[in-house]
Amino acid sequence: MTIKKLEFLQQVRNLDHNYPLRRYVDTARRLLHDDARTDAADMVIEPPYTVHLDPLHDPPIRTSGGADGDVVDIPWDAVEVEGLRVAAASVFVLVAGGLGERLLGDYVGPPITKLGILTDTVSGMSFLHMYCRTLVVFQNAIHTDTGTRVKIPLYIMTSDDTHALINNLLRSNSYYGLEADQVVCIRQQGVPALSTKDCAIALDPENPYKILTKPHGHGDVHRLLYRLGCFNLWRDKSYVVFFQDTNSLTMKFIVPVLGYGALHRKRVLFAATPRKPGEAIGALCRTHSPSTQVYHTVNIEYSEICKYITQETVTGDQYSMLPGNMNVFCIDVPTYVRLLEQTHGIIAEFINPKYTDATNTTFKKPTRVECMMQDFSKYLPESCGTHDIVACLLPPWYSYNPVKNSHRDALVKQAAGLTTDSAISAEFAYYRWFRLALSFQTPTVHSHNLCPEPTVSVAGILVPHGPRIVLDPFLSPTLTHVANAIGSRLRCTTLQDSVFIYGRFVTVQSLCVSGFLYVCVDDSLHVCIHNFTETTPPAQCTVLDSSHLTSLSCTSFHDAAIRGSFVPAICPEGFPMYCITVQALTEDEVRGNSATNPFVLDDATKLRFLQYSMCCTPI
Incomplete structure (x- = not known):
């Protein structure tokens, strides 16, 4: 028997062990049969019970009842304080099996995982770096408040494509401040692709001795967690937080979501965003069958909504009454553990083939059986x-900026009046969150009076135009913290300015930026930025050149360099830049360095640490 045949038999054994093949094919046939006879009349769709969390609205928290909503009498800062406490006592589960083929488009280079893509091109932080560092911030917040040291468990569901890439990112960057034993990567195996409506198993077109496999969907995460048995260690935890790989605002909005849920003892919390009919985002709704009157709050995929609703009801601003599902949800631990024990993590599956024509007889390409993690509800x-x-x-400004579409697809969506969900739109939405956080005050006007920002075209994508500001998660755990700790003390002089400040113990007293400022402080040092002025005038609009933004937003480079004398390669020729890395002080300065006696970084002392200026040229 040849080696290829032996490898084929071994693959069959592995696939059958993961999901018995006979049962898998029978399931696929049943699902195709059920899909063909689905009667939409059997399902009643209505809006879910909704709470509006909008810090710029007065009041900031309302439920969906009543003409204007029922006010929830909790100050926004109290929700954030509670949210930080609960986040430190929760479990985080990240699903990250994709390589981002749809997102990267024409990208040519070594394989990269979506977690290795940059959140933005000012900080150079990857999604994985930002997520892990934010968990360190949550741990630190509870330690500062109560003296209790905690380790937040982080489970990352990988795939055969991403497992080695993600593990390499974690190990080569010392887990971004987390400890190795609190991060667990669990690998999801693929399932056979199906080539015909009779569910014939497809072979790899380039290798007749290899079965073509596809992901079974992120719903596998529940089964993998059950198999791991880790839920037995969670008895003292509050919530299990499930989230996906490329939404940089997740760690910002999860704090008030958890805070609200804990204060009101909610068992399941779906993070939602306003959604327009036709957008490629699932809809959250309550469903029930007239015959059973059993209600469920579930997600219906955008491609399926038309089966149940011919025309969606919209509000005055043209948003649907059914909010958009962001695939971020929290389940309180007792409820989740009971469900795992009852179901063994196995949830409902579906099949969604694409057909060549309206006869629905021939697949356009091989399909597979899959499942979604939010269907656990x-x-x-x-x-x-x-x-x-x-x-x-x-x-939307506070919640939804996913990176999921290629630049080409984003342009098509923009022309159709839909959100682009691209690397460029996500990056500039991220900057806007920081701008709004710096100016955040207790709301006295409704959010629809929020001052609009000018827009600018970046490689054809229209984005809000303003200073590109990114702050270390230690400086920006909540809106209130950013406003109180920094606020107007950080000032940019033009719309083109860029600022990134990184460091665990950095405070800002007075900082004026005109150009690009990159400050990186060693995590062991206390530094106060005071009377610091960057006076070099910026080049006109150069930073918005599309060749820099489109390529670098979709490229991963080594995050460990951030900790050293690294400068993000996003400054075009001639753009003024200061890069200041504070890693070593004198013995006397270190001896007295503390929160009450920080090293002052000002116009005089900055010259000791200035590494780069114009055109990224070392000086």
């Missing part, structure tokens, strides 16, 4: 009342 017990399961509706 279908198994919640009837004891979960309507108000136990909540859609937390956040404004």
Whole structure:
């Protein structure tokens, strides 16, 4: 028997062990049959119980009841304080099996995982770096407040494509400040692709002795967690937080979502965003069958909504009454553990083939059976009342900036009046969050009076135009913290300025930027930026040149360099730049360095640490 045949038999054994092949094919046939006979009349769709979390609205927290919503009498800062406490006592589960083929488009280079893509081109931080560092911030917040040291468990579901890449990122960057034993990568195996409506198993077109496999969907995460048995270690935890790989605002909005949920003892919290009919985002809704009157709060994929609703009801601003599902949700630990024990993590599956024509007889390409992690809500017990399961509706600027479409696809979506969900739109939405955080005050006007920002075209994508500001997660755990700790003390003189400040113990007293400023402080040092002025005038609009932004937003480079004398390669020729890395002080300065006696970085002392200026040229 040849080596190829032996490898083929071994693959068959592995696939059968992961998901018995006979059962898999039978399931696929049943799902195709059920899909063909689905009767939309069997399902009643209505909006879910919704709480509006909008810090710029007065009041900031409202439920969906009443003409204008019922006010929830909790100050925004109290929700954030509670959210930080609960985040430190929660479990985080990140699904990251994709390589981002749809996102990267024409990218040519070595394989990269979506977690290695940059959140932005000012900081140069990858999504994985930012997520891990934010968890360190949550741990530090509870330690500062109570003296309790905690380690937040982080489970990352990988795939055969991403497992080695993600593990390499973690190990080569010392887990970005987390400890190795609190990060667990669990690998998801693929399932056979199916080439015909009779569910014939497809072979790899380049190798007849290899079965073509595809991901089974992120719903596998529940089964993998059950197999791992880790849920037995969670008895003292508050919530399990499930999230996906490329939404940089997730770690910003998850704090108030958890805070609201804990204060009101909610069992399931879906993070939601306003959604327009036709957008490629699932809809959260309550469903029930007239015959059973059993209610469920579930997600319906955007491609399926038309089966149940011919025309969606919209609000005055043209948003649907069914909020958009961001695939970020939290389940309180007791409820989740009970469900895992009852279901063994196995949830409902579906099949979604693309056909060549309206006869629905021939697949356009091989399909597979899959499942979605948010469908776990279908198994919640009837004891979960309507108000136990909540859609937390956040404004778009605060919640939804996913990186999922290629630049080419983003242009098509923009022309259709839809959100682009591209690397460029996500990057500039991220900057806008920091601008709004710096000017955040207790709201006295409705959020629709939020001052609009000018727009600018970056490689054809229209984005809000303003200073590109990114602050270390230690400086920006919540909106209130950014406003109180920094606020107007950081000032940019033009719309083109860029600022990144990185360091665990950095405070800002007075900082004026005109150009590009990159400050990186060693995590062991206390530094106060005071009377610091960057006076070099910026070049006109050069930073918005598309050749820099489109390429670098979709490229991963080594994050460890951030800790050294690294300068993000995003400054075009001639753009003024200061890069200041504070890594070593004199013995006397270190001896007295503390929160009450920080090293002052000002116009005089900055010259000791200035590494680069114009055109990224060393000086």
